[in-house]
Amino acid sequence: MRVNQRNVFSTHYMDLSDFEADNSVSCRLSSSIPDVCKTEDCCLGIDEAGRGPVLGPMVYGICFCPVSKKEDLKNLKVADSKTLTEAERENLFLKLDEAKTFIGWALQILSPNTISTSMLQRAKYNLNALSHDAAIGLVQYALDCGVQLKEVFVDTVGPAEKYQEKLSQRFPGVEVTVRPKADSLFPIVSAASICAKVARDHAVKSWKFAEDLGDVDTDYGSGYPNDPKTKSWLLKYLDPVFGYPQFVRFSWSTAQTLMDSKAVAVHWDDDEEDGEKAAARQNNTSMLSYFSRSKPSELTHTRDTHRFFTERKLQSINTL
Amino acid sequence: MTTKKKRSPHTDNDSWVVIAPDSALDTGRSKEGDPSFIKLKNPATGSSSLYLFGSGDVSLYEVKAFSEDFRSWFIGQTVQRDGRLLYVTPIDPLFLLLPYIFSAATEGKFQQVEQMVMDEDYPGCTRLLHCTQGMNSLHHVADEKEVGGLKFHRYNQEKTLEWLKKKVHRTVSTLKKSNISVGGGVKSSMFIRVKQEDAKEEDYLRYAHGLISEYINEDLSKDLLKHLQLPEISSPKETEPPSKKRKLSDKPVEAGEDYTKFNSADFARKPPKKMTAAQKSLAKVDKTGMKSMSSFFSPKVKQEKN
Numbered sequence: 001m002r003v004n005q006r007n008v009f010s011t012h013y014m015d016l017s018d019f020e021a022d023n024s025v026s027c028r029l030s031s032s033i034p035d036v037c038k039t040e041d042c043c044l045g046i047d048e049a050g051r052g053p054v055l056g057p058m059v060y061g062i063c064f065c066p067v068s069k070k071e072d073l074k075n076l077k078v079a080d081s082k083t084l085t086e087a088e089r090e091n092l093f094l095k096l097d098e099a100k101t102f103i104g105w106a107l108q109i110l111s112p113n114t115i116s117t118s119m120l121q122r123a124k125y126n127l128n129a130l131s132h133d134a135a136i137g138l139v140q141y142a143l144d145c146g147v148q149l150k151e152v153f154v155d156t157v158g159p160a161e162k163y164q165e166k167l168s169q170r171f172p173g174v175e176v177t178v179r180p181k182a183d184s185l186f187p188i189v190s191a192a193s194i195c196a197k198v199a200r201d202h203a204v205k206s207w208k209f210a211e212d213l214g215d216v217d218t219d220y221g222s223g224y225p226n227d228p229k230t231k232s233w234l235l236k237y238l239d240p241v242f243g244y245p246q247f248v249r250f251s252w253s254t255a256q257t258l259m260d261s262k263a264v265a266v267h268w269d270d271d272e273e274d275g276e277k278a279a280a281r282q283n284n285t286s287m288l289s290y291f292s293r294s295k296p297s298e299l300t301h302t303r304d305t306h307r308f309f310t311e312r313k314l315q316s317i318n319t320l
Numbered sequence: 321m322t323t324k325k326k327r328s329p330h331t332d333n334d335s336w337v338v339i340a341p342d343s344a345l346d347t348g349r350s351k352e353g354d355p356s357f358i359k360l361k362n363p364a365t366g367s368s369s370l371y372l373f374g375s376g377d378v379s380l381y382e383v384k385a386f387s388e389d390f391r392s393w394f395i396g397q398t399v400q401r402d403g404r405l406l407y408v409t410p411i412d413p414l415f416l417l418l419p420y421i422f423s424a425a426t427e428g429k430f431q432q433v434e435q436m437v438m439d440e441d442y443p444g445c446t447r448l449l450h451c452t453q454g455m456n457s458l459h460h461v462a463d464e465k466e467v468g469g470l471k472f473h474r475y476n477q478e479k480t481l482e483w484l485k486k487k488v489h490r491t492v493s494t495l496k497k498s499n500i501s502v503g504g505g506v507k508s509s510m511f512i513r514v515k516q517e518d519a520k521e522e523d524y525l526r527y528a529h530g531l532i533s534e535y536i537n538e539d540l541s542k543d544l545l546k547h548l549q550l551p552e553i554s555s556p557k558e559t560e561p562p563s564k565k566r567k568l569s570d571k572p573v574e575a576g577e578d579y580t581k582f583n584s585a586d587f588a589r590k591p592p593k594k595m596t597a598a599q600k601s602l603a604k605v606d607k608t609g610m611k612s613m614s615s616f617f618s619p620k621v622k623q624e625k626n
Contacts, residue, residue: 241399269390303364303538306530308500314384314407316369318359320336 014093014198016109020208023057024113024246026134029199030106031097033145037104040066043151044142045188046135049196051127053223054252055230056204058115060108060134061196063188064147069102073187078194080184086201093198096191105195106141108134109203112249119251122270131157136170143171151175153189155182211245213237225254240264335400337393340408344374344381357383358444363419364534368442371416372408377450382411413454414461415535418480420445421462422540425475430465433458433473480540481547484532488548491528492521502527525550 019027044064051058065073076095084092096103110130118125135154143149152171156163156178164178179185183193204223209216217236221229234255237244240263248255309315347354355374362369372381384407391403417437424436433455439445448454458464460483462473495502502523525548533541 267390303533306534308527308531309384309534313386313388315387316362316365317383317385317404317406318368318370320357320370320406 014097014202016199016202016206019057019109019111019203020206023111023203023208024210025111026114027109027111028106028138028141029109030141031100031104033104033147034065034100034102036066036069036102037064038146038148040068040148041150042148043067043070043153043188044139044147044149045182045186045190045192046138046152046154047183047189047193047196048131048134048155048157049193049200050204050223051131052225053230054225054234054249054254055112055220055223055247056207057112057200058110058131058134059196059200059203060110060131060138061105061192061194061199062107062135062138062142063096063103063105063191063195064142064149065103065188067150070187072099072102073191076187076191078187078190080181080190080193082193083184084194089194089198089201092191092194096194103191104142104147105192106138107195107199108138109199110134111246113246116246116248116250128158132163132166136167139167139171139174149174152177153182153186154178155189155193156180207247209245209247213245225252234258235262238262335395336402336406337395337400337404338406338408340372340381341410343379343410344372344408347375353377358447359442360416360445360448361419361439361442363415363536364538366419366537371411373447373451377447378452380411380413380416380448380451380454381408383408411535412457413448413451414457414483416445417448417454417458418461419537421458421473421475428474430463430472430474432470436473477543481544484536484540484544485547487532488525488528488544491531492524495524495528500527522550 014029016029018029042064043066044062046060046062048061049059050056076092076099078092078096096105115127115130118130119127135157139149139152149171152167152174154163154167154176160178160180164176167176167178168174177186182189184190205218207218217233219229220233221227223230225231231254234244234248235258237248238258243250243259243263244255250256250259304310305315344355353376355372357370357372359368360371361367370383372383373379374381386405386407388403393400393403417433420437420439421433424431434446434449437445437449458473459479461476461480463476463479465472465474529541529545529548529550532544536544
């Protein structure tokens, strides 16, 4: 009965349908903006959930309320999401949502596919940069909605000082505090961490696979690379050609190691390759050959194919 | 992150991705056999290349592959490792007949084409005799005689060069129509000029000559260049300055400047300088069990004292 009830709550209070409609991209969810936040000086907390797992999305959350209401927030007894049970988190999210007259929140759900494609694209976009940009995007969203931001509290990603400097420069006029463990130091960050964690849990639990996997085994454990359940799930759903469903972060070394050993080798043209090997593959002549007394025979003999063909990568063939 | 992946050896495909004109695939006249791929002697390189005979061998097509690294195909529900795209395009069969007619000319006699076009290495070449386009245009490259209803031919260089010259000019007009960049500065086919290219007529002629040369042997290509009254450009390889050769001598080669003489090893060999009183007293210290300072910086340094 309890489980059922929680599901009712979750669908009612945190509607993930926008994300579920297309879980291959990044998605923003948000509460309505309390009127008081547009007139009074506000503080804002930022935190993330699901940074480490190889499965599922990473969720960035912000929570904001008037500076004057900090005490009310304390009374809600929000605490670092990691110290709470799932039921307690759900409960606290409910309370936060009920306090919508002075508390607002917004979430950025970064789908595993977004993470994979960002980190594996040609110009690498690492997880820290992705995290920073998600945080910046959410703060900007609050500002755009008219929230009178004066203080921002962030749990750090990377070196705290550099991050604080980056955020301060990006948002002049807002006092930015970046601290490790900010989620246990500042209630507004705890609140943000609860929003993020609840969204992450829901997204993972009710993941809708875009791939046709039949009856999917959803017993994937915590999603963290060291969880044996997660690992056996990864093995079970490894396709030799395609690798994994989009639910999996391809950029995680756990996923890559398994693909390297169990899946078909796929070569991309930005793969790192030994210079000499690459030269051999491209039919280039090794630099060394130019220093030896006799030039390699193929250099002196064959006529070069006309550039019309070489420019168009066309060549005669003698076998199919 | 990226581990060195081993490439598995190429396996034979059972399918290819081909672009071909309808005419090449026309199997209409069932009696005369289906279109078929065949290896023939490439007239430019002399090595084997793939061609396709249309139904009944009446027409000939060459096969070129668009081939780039790191390409694969998804075809229906399968993956094909070979990412090539094959083009089957019509080719004038006379290009392939020409080498046979040319080699027969050494005997200086008129012969029947059937006698000339024979090749142990490429027995399929006799099928070229069915190509109507080639057989009907033999007079472009050879003198003809007809005796008793039989036709005899003998290679004619003048005619051949004239025929090739026409090919070059037709190619020039096609190049112009197709807006293909022929100027020397352009290296990529993807490069699109904003301004209309002011390529010279000579650039077009040279480019077209190069294209036609892909279908004739090197000597003929050079003759054609003269026939077109285009001066030969010496290849950049030849214009390179001759590499300087070091005089060979029995003496070992020595570097002009020796930077090694300031190395610590050389210092050690020098006679010890006079020491100050302080150094002398330090030298008298019992050094047993001490390591030299340098031994801490390199694992290879042997302990000189123990």
